[in-house]
Amino acid sequence: MGGGVLLALVLRPLQRRKPGQTPLLYRIDGRIFFDFLMNLLDTVAYQAINLFSTKRLQPQVLWIVVITVVVTILPLLLFEAWPQLVMRNIDLPFTLLWIIGSCCAVGAAYQAKYNRFRSLVLLGGAGLCSSLTYLWLSAPDLALTQLVVEMVTTILLLLGLRWLPRRMSTEPPSDRGRALVRRLRDMTIAVIAGLGMSVLTYLQLSRPA
The missing domain is CATH 1.20.5 (Single alpha-helices involved in coiled-coils or other helix-helix interfaces)
Structure with missing residues (x-):
């Protein structure tokens, strides 16, 4: 109570000089x-x-x-319960199917810059390998769905290729170095991402039931 009265007496002259304004903060708007x-x-x-x-x-x-x-x-760097890689009961035809599909996917990415039609054919081959994989693993519904998706996608991309401009394969010499660095960077990121997906898939499939 006494402090409040003392503060009011001290601030009374300031209030008389500049009424309606906050004491000690007159210049701050x-x-x-x-x-x-x-x-x-x-x-x-x-x-x-x-x-x-x-x-x-x-x-x-x-x-x-x-x-x-x-x-x-x-999270994978902190993961400790890594399962052992067991190399047995390998199905050779299934392995060859996936090797062909992987080659088609890599070839589609390589040919996508200057030969779009060839890239589209290879992309269809990779999709066909995916459909056969579903069929191999006793999932005919997923196989038919993937096959229909591949057919529709191929038709739509063929229609799109009709209207895309022709890509010139010549590059200025000054841009080749930067283009090479950019492609190596993209390839490195793609390889790391693919290996990461493979590791996650293997960890999920090798978990005990």
Whole structure:
């Protein structure tokens, strides 16, 4: 009580000189400070968007894949109960089927830049191997679904190839070095992602029932 009375007596002269204003904070305008803070936040956000964002689709997909791979690898580094790799009861025809499908997938990715039709044929081969895999593992419904999806996708891509412009295979010498580095980077990320998916699949399939 005494402190409140003493504070009122001390601040009375200030209230008489500048009535209706907060003591000791006369020069601070809340509206101006709020506008300054909002403008600062807008500027920082704009600079961050320009620094870390892009309108191109390829870098966005690249960062999505890289972040997904990193988030997937981190738990595997702490995983200790690794099952033993058992190399027995290998079905040779099934292994050859997957080797053919893998070669078709790699060939489709390699041919996709300059020979789209050849890439589409190889992509259909990889899809056919997937359908045969479902059929081999006694899942005819999934095999028929995959086969229908491959047929529809192939037809739609053929219609799309009709209207796509022809890709020129010549590149300026100055761009070949950067293109090679970019392709090696993409290949490295694709290999790491594929190995990660293989490891996750093996861990899931080798778990005890």
